[in-house]
Amino acid sequence: MRPASPSTGFPFTAVVGMDDLQLALILAAISPAIGGVLIRGEKGTAKSTAVRALTEILPPVDVVPGCRFSCDPEHPDDTCPDGPHDSTEALNRPARLVELPVGATEDRVLGSLHLEKALAEGITAYEPGLLAAAHRGLLYVDEVNLLHDHLVDVLLDAAAMGRATVERDGVSVTHPARFVLVGTMNPEEGELRPQLLDRFGLTVDVVASRDPAVRVEVMRARLAYEADPAGFVARHDGPQRELAERIVKARDLITEVILTDAALRQIAEICASFDVDGMRADLVTARTAVAHAAWSGRTVVEVDDVRAAAKLALPHRRRRNPFDAPGLDENQLEQAIQDSTPAPNPDDDPDGPGGGADPADDGSPADADRSDVDQSDANLSGADRSDGSRADSDSPAPGASLEDGADPGEAGGRPAPVGEVAGSSEPYKARLLSVQAAGAGVAGRRSRAITEVGRVVGDRARIGREAGRPHLLATIRSAAPHQHARGRAGAGLAVRPSDVRLAVREGREGNLVLFCVDASGSMGTKQRMRAVKTAIVSLLLDAYQRRDTVGLVTFAGAAATVALPPTGSVETAVRRLESLPTGGRTPLAEGLLQAAEVLRIAAIRDPRRRPLLVLVTDGRATHGDQAFARARQAAGWLAQQGIATVVVDCEPHRGVRLGLAGELAADLGAEYLDLGEVAAGNLIRTVTERKAA
Helix, strand or coil, X not given: CCCCCCCCCCCHHHCCCCHHHHHHHHHHHHCHHHCCEEEEECCCCCHHHHHHHHHHHCCCEEECCCCCCXXXXXXXXXXXXXXXXXXXXXXXXXXXXXXXXXXXXXXXXXXXXXXXXXXXXXXXXXXXXXXXXXXXXXXXXXXXXXXXXXHHHHHHHHHHHCEEEEEECCEEEEEECCCEEEEEECHHHCCCCHHHHCCCCEEEEECCCCCHHHHHHHHHHHHHHHHCHHHHHHHCHHHHHHHHHHHHHHHHHHHHCECCHHHHHHHHHHHHHCCCCCCHHHHHHHHHHHHHHHHCCCCECCHHHHHXXXXXXXXXXXXXXXXXCCCCCHHHHHHHHHHHCCCCCHXXXXXXXXXXXXXXXXXXXXXXXXXXXXHHHHHHHCCCCXXXXXXXXXXXXXXXXXXXXXXXXXXXXXXXXXXXXXXXXXXXXXXXXXXXXXXXXXXXEEEEEEECCCEEEEEEECCCCCCCCECHHHHHHHHHHHCCCCCCCCXXXXXXXXXXXXXXXXXXXXXXXXXXXXXXXXXXXXXXXXXXXXXXXXXXXXXXXXXXXXXXXXXXXXXXXXXXXXXCXXXXXHHHHHCCEECCCCCHHHHHHHHHHHHHHHHHHCCCCCEEEEEEECXXXXXXXXXXXXXXXXXXXXXXXXXXXXXXXXXCCCCCCCCHHHHHHHHHCCEEXXXXXXXXXXXXXXXXHHHHC
16 A cells, blocks of 8 residues: 555545535535534544545635735735735635644744844834635644634634734734634543634534444545545546535525525524524524525525524534533424424415314424423423432532531431442532642643743743744843944844843643542541532532643542543543542542552653642541551652642531541641632631631
8 A cells, every 4th residue: 555645635525424524614615704613523533534625625716926825816905914916917726724733822823023123124024824824725723622722712813803913012914814714623632612612603523423334434435545545536536526616606606695584583593592692603503504505506595504504503502511512402403493484374375274284283292292391401401410410409508517417318417328429519619729839831721830921021032043922122122232233323223133032921821630539438428428529520610711631530448540531621520520439448548649640640741731639538548557647658758749739628517527638738738628618709728727726
């Protein structure tokens, strides 16, 4: 087998079993105003293959020769930095695919200004970035969920406005940036924040088919392509050309498509029935329905167009909770379409009164079915869930003291049976836990750190031609003493590359928050374990909002278990926690040592992400000889490693308190919180204050 050359990429029409994905990409290509496509799927599902294949069927574009911004010769942009364009010549080139790497800087995305020329000559010398290269083409971001939030904001703003603007120290450049934005992601590595998710026009969930026949076709196509790339591409040349011509026809037809008032009202009622936030869902659904009608060769939007548009535009906009997975209930969609379809006028019935079908038989569910659906919806929207993981009417309020025996479901306050699973109550706003010392980590929203974004706290020398935001005043101050030697005294400022100083910025970083949770029988009643899980879910919600990586270690019985290795998928951590059983002895030392090992490996893999260990325990240790002494020894070793730690004490307030978690916190050099103090706004009491009391 010989490898495929860049000119013989896998054909778009040869992709098997990905009809929804292909349709979404085609509609976005027909109407870039839709706002791009987000493709969510497990690894190995041909996400990247389909996106890269799309460029082969996009029509070529005419550009102004020599223009770095791919201006259209017939309609050149007046604000183009390479303008004005007076020439009527045109260069025809294929549509361009620009890939944005996860590690790209803001200057690489937006472009950069040549500070030396701006200071010395007053010239705005702009070096275009990836957005300029993607103008009138396709911008592809693989693993978009791993891209920093502020860069995602930049991309989505440019995609929505059709322009990109770079501003540096009072110098501003703007240029056109209209492109089809496509992002791919694996949900196991973490979700996009809901407000960013909403900015993508369409979304498609891609899963590998479980049908053996489809899987055989996928293997057959891929093996044939690898054996003879050129021959495989040649065999699909006809379908590729037909598809490309159909896209061109749809683009020409889209301006003639009529979106009737009835279709607009239907779209509005469907979006309202799914309780989506804002108006973006309505607008995207309308634009997608128009594009689908043009793709189907129609000049009037029909119900089928609205249905197809809703399936692509609404799934990622119905999330009511950050941990809810995107999805769309097709039965609910069909019901919404039926409810929004105007009833036929009886006067138009050719059979007259009494003719035709029974008016009561309109294809909608029977009254009994409706009542069942309504009751089911009421159950789902209330406090209870089928897995028992939502708040009950007797759940304690955040921060309330927990008494053994307070749970009416546990007679006499006896510990829950071994292996029983307690759900969590509704999460609350958790207090901010952070690494106290400022570091130099990955940009995020938790601990103080030197990052690429934030307030300017100093300056430093540039290393070589290193990219970054220059510090204007520091650069001038660096260049000023050399003006006489450079022969420029009184004749303007001569700035050399060695004079440039980069700004040092202090912002917030994202941390690795590792939860080490006591799941033993010493955690007491089911009510108390529910409160513990609620506190952890609340902290996980906070970690989700602050873009942290999270991990979960549990200990019970005779050993500790890595329930979840460090990951960006906070949703997975919540699911693992909700299903966590309790019971058995308390191997506290083993839990601490297992947490230390997880942090050691994580530091090798991602040394820039500083760890924060959250130990959730009542301090008891009951497994093995000298159990508590060994736990304190492990805690002392962790303290020597300089690992920032927070101890959340779960010991009940009723009866005699042993205070073991407080002693453990002192050994760890950790911040100490009572379980009730996890909620934001509750009083913080340090270990010293508690001992004094």
